[in-house]
Amino acid sequence: MTRTLADPSLDAAADFASDAAGDGLAVSLVGTCEATFSGRAERRLPGGVRQLLWKPDDTLLVHGASGRDPDAWASGAAVAVAVERASGHASDDHLVVETDGGAADALRVQFSAVHAATAFDPASADATVSGTESDLKERVLADPDLVEPGFRPLATERETPAGRVDVYGRDADGNVAAVELKNVRAGPSAASQLERYVTALRRDLHADATVRGVLVAPGVTEKTRRLLAESGLTFSEVS
Amino acid sequence: MTRTLADPSLDAAADFASDAAGDGLAVSLVGTCEATFSGRAERRLPGGVRQLLWKPDDTLLVHGASGRDPDAWASGAAVAVAVERASGHASDDHLVVETDGGAADALRVQFSAVHAATAFDPASADATVSGTESDLKERVLADPDLVEPGFRPLATERETPAGRVDVYGRDADGNVAAVELKNVRAGPSAASQLERYVTALRRDLHADATVRGVLVAPGVTEKTRRLLAESGLTFSEVS
DNA sequence: TCGTAGATATCGCCT
DNA sequence: AGGCGATGTCTACGA
Structure with a gap:
């Protein structure tokens, strides 16, 4: 099922890629290329040896020397491969893999040689x-005291005008409590998110209802701790 | 510089990968493998044909049929390759590429065949x-009226106890104005972020100072527009 | 090293 | 299709 070519001509590589893609296969091309992306931003990669991965779902990835993320990519648009002839020497020809011209996100990868x-x-x-936040929610529902002693969950993903509360319930004193879960050390955005929910709940519920907010996470940054305190919100640490 | 092997034995593939990595090259292996990751979460990939890309910075990427993101990955830890002999037939041997056992994030990719x-x-x-947010900031500084008529910038990335304000200045009436820039349609988190800055500035500055907040973006969602209105913040549209 | 926020974020879920 | 929030997010930039 797997096919390989070593040092193919541009024509041979183009036919190889086209055929393989037609058969629903993924295609890897390693060679000297430059690339340009035009869409939500503009990006240009200078000439160099990279690997192009063309997946059956028409995702294009261009990987260079480092990093988890591609140096350039495109997804969602039809992909075409062609050899563009130079007017002069055949050595100036290019193998071009690019997304359909009509796509909003246009990626063009131009190989001068395929190795x-x-x-x-x-x-x-x-x-x-x-090990995700979803697992943390399971743990909290199985043992609500993880949030704080006496906490009792009433609903998960409860809707508010500001978004969904991870866990909604009541504390030991009977106050409404909105719980926001983070499975990593929490930053300022988590405090703001919780504050949005608490504010929305206070607006929705009877004016006399006390609504508390509890952030459950393995930790918080110092600035976040301060933000929580200023907003009257609680932090609860879980391992 | 580029080297290729077709349908190598596991031993040949292991030597090939080891040598190439030692020479500072990137290595692509296509073959039948399964993979396990253990670290911040647990992940397991069943047997199947995938591409492993081992970059010179010891980033490991395992790509399958679809998507921009790898099916499994690791970065930052030393990588080792070895052939593990089965006690029975040689056909049960495996080529294993894995991160150093001491690393917090452990990825193990086990090939039964390399194609x-x-x-x-x-x-x-x-x-x-x-085309990034940084470019939008340049545009705003060059033409502050993009924020609103009469706006005058005084600083960028101004520090507050709640974080950095993208652009800090004064409006036509002399009020302090904090500007948050987004180069995409803005959601609730952008409104909360701006509110954090405005609240922090009000606390920091003299109590009599009026502090306004302006969100500059190509658009906002309806819920975000409501959040902005409730917080007394302004939305300013830019193309 | 930690904290903070952007990204062509991507991805999945739900409306 | 769009909104919304998590992600093993990753990555760059400061303090």
Whole structure:
């Protein structure tokens, strides 16, 4: 199923990529290229050796020497491959892989040489993941005292005009409590988010209702701790 | 500089990858593999054909059929490659690429077969980008009336106890104005962010100072528009 | 190193 | 299709 070409001509690489994509395969091209992106921003990559990965869902990734994120990418638009002939020597020809011209996000990758081409039938992502905020919610529902002693959950993802509260319930004194969960050390945006929910709940519920806000996270930054205090919100640490 | 192997044995692929990495090259392995990640979360990829990209900075990327983001990845930890012998048939051997065992984020990619291997000397990312929030700031400084008629900037990235204000200045009436820039349609978090800055400035400045907040963006969602209105903040549209 | 916020964020869920 | 928020976010920039 996997096919390979070493040091193909541009024509051979173009045919190889086109055929493989037509067969629903992913295509990897390693070679000297430059790239331009035009869409929500403009980006230009100078000439250099990179790897282009063309996935069956028409995601294009251009990877260079470092980093998890591609140096350039495009997704969602149809992709075409072609050899553009130079008027002079054939050595000035280019293999061009680019998104459909009509797309809002236009990526053009132009190879002056392709050193290796590989096509393969890739596995669909079917990963099992654990350790996310969703797991933290399960833990809190199984043991509400993690939020604070006496807390009792009444609903999850409760709607408010400001968005959904992760966990909604009442504290030991019977006050309404909105709980925001973060599974990483919390920053200022988490405090603001919780404050939005609490404010919205105070507006929605009877005026005499006391509404508390509790941020549950493995930690908070100092600035965030101060913001919580100023807003009358509570931080509750979980491992 | 670029090297290629087609359908190598596991031993040959391991030597190839090890040598290439030692030479500071990037290595692409396409083959049947499964992968496990253990760190901030747990993740498991079942057996299937994928591409592993091992960059010179020891970033590992495992790409499958779809999406811009890898199905699994690791970065920052030393990477080792080895062939693990099965006690039975050699056909049960595995090529294993994994991060150093001591690393907090542990990725292990285990190939039962390698179909193609490529090594190349990748270009460093040296992209020029435009069209970001930074560009919007330049535009606003060059033409402050984009914020609102009469606005005059006094500082950028001004520090407050709640964070940095993108642009700090005074409006036509001499009131202090904090400007938050977004180069995409703004959501609730942008309104909260601006509110944090305005509240902090009111606290810091003399009690009699009027502090306004202006969100400059190509658009806002309806809920965000309401949040801004409730907080007494202004929205200013820019193209 | 930590904190903070942007990103061509991407991705998934829900309306 | 758009809004909304999480993400193993990643990445750059300061203090």
